[in-house]
Amino acid sequence: MGLFSRKHDGMPDVGQGDGWTEEEWKRARRECVPVDKLESTNRGHYLDPKLVEKAARGRGKDSYVIEHKGRYYVADGHHNAAGAAARGDRTVNARVIHV
DSSP states (O other), rough: OOOSSEEEEOOOOSTTTTOOOOHHHHHHEEEEEEGGGEEOOOOOGGOOHHHHHHHHHOOOOOOOEEEEETEEEEEOOOOHHHHHHTOSSEEEEEEEEEE
């Protein structure tokens, strides 16, 4: 699946330290992020085709995205983002933390 504009084996250092808490994610604004700007951060770059198909049939949960210097890193919700792309969506709903 060639969805992501770039792939990283884990989250690049964008000043996150130990990461963000659940409370910080809850406070993050929901935004529509262009699918073609998303960069994968899942280790090994694995996407389960069955989970992508399931996400494509529904509207799934928000993806969690870190925006840093105009780049959008998927912290969580890779299957939901891939499902949105499979549906032909140009954007994905995401909770976005700007760093």
